[in-house]
Amino acid sequence: MTAPLRVGLAGLGTVGRAVVHELLDNADALAARAGRRLELTRVVSRTPRPEVNLGGAPFDTDLGTLTADDTVDVIVETIAGEDADAALAAARGLFEAAIAAGRHVVTANKALIALHGNTLLPAAEQAGVRVGFEASVAGGIPILNALTQGLAANRIEWLAGIVNGTSNYILTAMTERRGDFDTALAEAQRLGYAEADPAFDIEGVDAAYKLAILAGLAFDVPFDFGSVHTEGIAGVDVEDIEYARELGYRIKHLGIASCSDAGVRARVHPCLVPEHALIAKVDGVMNAVQVSGHAVGSTLYLGPGAGGAPTASAIVADLVDIARRERPGRRELRAVQSGGAAMDALRSAHYLKIPAVDEPGVFAHVAEALSREGISIEGAIQRARAIRAGEGAQWVPIVILTNVVAEADVRRATEAIEALDGVSGAIRRIRVADFGGAA
Ligand code: HSE
16 A cells, blocks of 8 residues: 555644544545545644544644654644634644645635635645645535536536524524524534634624635635625524514525626625525534536535534545545636625515504505615515514514515615604615525
8 A cells, every 4th residue: 555644733623633533533444545544643732632542643732843744744724713813824824834845735724715725725736735625615515526526517607505504503593492592602612613703603704705715616716705795694583584484484694606797796694595495494503505507507515514523524535635646636717807796786585674663654655665766565574563562662573575676776775764754773684595696
């Protein structure tokens, strides 16, 4: 058998420990698949964890020892930390040092790839260093492999998916048990799904990193995190979920990207998804990505999007891939302009929850404001105030489902409605998922 692929690991958090476990426990099967053994030869972590069996690999707290160690062929980077900027800077420094030292790199770090991949990947390619980042998107789902290998015959038209397990976990808890946001978030943290700073999950940033990577690979364009329109789930409450259900929808946090003559467009935000759509049934920490290619049509990839073992599954798959063929393939970028999120021109139906005061004529004025912008009402709910008694509400929400309209029109209409005397606050607006109409 060929010489072993010698693996150095940075980070012994949830993911790092799961990688160690897979490499040691599954060593023979992995060797058979890779054609050579995957040998853990060094581990570095800021925090020593003497309780973790490293299979005899030397341990250090200094990252520099990984790149200096000639018994390391490939560095697995799983650095995490409360301070996201510091963790990102450490990961970037390690990546650059690995390239300089001619060591291959496998990383789960989506921020690193989304923000710095445009410089790091070509530098690695030039140095003959292979890079695997399957684990950076959608945890255990081999979606990057699907985009770059399995769907290589296709011109990808659009993709849409649930790519943040924590947000999906929270929305599922709110949907199934009317559970409160904070309890569900605490559970996601306990299970090792959430980011060290969960604001990255809740505010949609984590999903935006992942969507930038997906769009870059799907459309052969540079990663462009800056032009991803980003909204998180923080504004969605249990009442919105109930109203959506009455209208025949589930609320999901989606990342949607498309490529057309207008360029690449990418956005993450909560969406109403028809309850019969497969993606509406993807619950808990599960992720799903739907990809449409010109030849294959629509395909769907489903699996656990976060957690130690699923992420380790993707990391070890990258190691096996590197062990099999150490030379990188070429990634030719196309000169397609980024269309940005171009949200004003985006056309979708909208869920509007309007905090209306319970007095005559309000509904009529709302309908009038919508009609002035050419917006039609496809569905409406207004419960009698008695039903809301007990909440002490002085207002009765009007929930409206609009037809498919331009974002700019619905924004003007909602501003006009919010200015009405009979409306007492901000309107909750959630787009209805349109997948194929993503452009
Ligand atoms: N915090 C991320 C999530 C972990 O919830 O999906 C995986 O990237």
